[in-house]
């Protein structure tokens with residue numbers, strides 16, 4: 400059996416504000432294995448981003464436990480590239496933070512960027528890139544810190560439909576090729592089906608696991624999956640489960 | 644991707660833009676010239692009393708005689724130095740305090756009401772105290788300048804620091820960034836635009852501070868010339884000092900704009 404990279408056990412998280420308390424998750428249990436691509440879908444406001452903050456260790460659970468092996472790479476809805484840094488400097492940011500900006504590390508980061516088509520943009524500023532390119536740069540930045548698990552919080556939802564399909568294809572390809580473990584949050588059902596090995600459906604707030612499905616596609620290519628006959632069957636099932 | 648092979652339409656657009664630029668520039672200068680001419684003529688033709696409103700030629704003559712006496716650059720220098728020192732000190736101290744308040748949430752909450760009150764307090768009310776504490780020399784004026792400028796610097800920068808993008812903060816924290824790293828890699832660089840706009844406000848504030856200070860205590864400087872001229876009813880002197888002040892304030896403002904250009908060029912937001 401493969402090793403578990405991330406494990407939630409009966410996790411509860413309460414947000415405290417002056418107006419009162421919000422229970423964002425309760426009795427939440429799931430795990431992610433090494434090399435697995437897990438997608439999570441859930442109604443909006445159910446506590447998905449909270450769950451990622453817990454996974455990244457930015458929040459401590461009120462009850463239960465979150466266990467994680469290794470480091471995380473976070474990717475958000477917008478690219479969050481720093482506009483005053485060139486793409487190359489943006490990609491180096493996590494290395495700077497970890498004080499690992501050695502010449503070799505720089506070279507590796509640059510090679511990664513070149514491998515995935517950012518060669519000509521290394522000296523450019525984010526504002527000079529298209530939305531899709533920026534999101535790709537954000538992914539390279541995330542990968543540059545060699546994370547053991549990628550946490551993706553609706554990373555494509557700010558893009559227009561056309562770009563989104565391309566970038567999804569693109570990013571999925573990169574993640575598969577680099578053999579990364581990933582936990583993707585989305586509220587786009589078809590995105591979840593086209594990308595993941597396993598889909599977890601969450602309940603309304605407080606978020607719990609409602610259903611888990613292992614997707615038995617032969618292929619991992621998102622566009623091919625979309626053409627697969629099983630695709631619509633999965634879509635229908637997940638749609639129903641989301642809208643109970 | 645720069646293209647210099649422009650279409651006819653683009654060339655036309657460029658030309659139109661250039662013409663508009665020239666028109667704006669020349670109208671700007673024209674307005675000033677017209678104003679000066681009107682001012683001069685109205686005193687010459689007896690529409691206005693030159694004793695009360697002075698006139699460009701009398702101002703020029705006053706500048707000439709101040710220069711001949713050897714006091715022109717002395718007064719300018721005194722005021723300029725006081726203003727510049729007060730400005731730099733207010734910006735440096737205010738920025739440091741804003742950083743401190745960003746760093747410590749607790750401290751910020753404790754000090755918030757005091758800052759609000761200090762902001763509302765008319766600094767001129769501190770005049771007598773300042774004289775007692777700092778004497779009647781340049782020290783008092785610099786102190787006044789700092790006092791007037793510093794609160795604005797603190798409030799302006801603090802609110803910019805606090806507006807740092809929450810998602811970028813989240814991202815840095817997920818990378819394991821320390822508070823110092825968050826400060827140097829995100830909070831300070833992302834507040835650069837606010838820094839420039841703060842400088843512009845602070846320039847104005849330090850002139851208010853230094854002239855106010857000179858009104859209260861001084862024996863030299865442009866503020867002193869204005870007060871003295873008023874007391875002995877030499878309105879030419881008052882006007883002259885005011886005009887020089889305008890020129891200096893404009894000069895300092897342009898320095899800030901120049902700094903802005905340099906900073907923006909190096910960051911390209």
Ligand SMILES: Nc1ncnc2c1ncn2[C@@H]1O[C@H](COP(=O)(O)OP(=O)(O)OP(=O)(O)O)[C@@H](O)[C@H]1O
Pocket residue numbers: 414415416421423442443444445446447448449450586604
């Ligand atoms: N810092 C906070 N303080 C208080 N309440 C919060 C905080 N962050 C989130 N919440 C609340 O917790 C609940 C879950 O928020 P969360 O952002 O995790 O949901 P989400 O599923 O990611 O939403 P969305 O689909 O809009 O991205 C929401 O009701 C939200 O109002």
Ligand SMILES: [Mg+2]
Pocket residue numbers: 447448449552
């Ligand atoms: Mg969210």
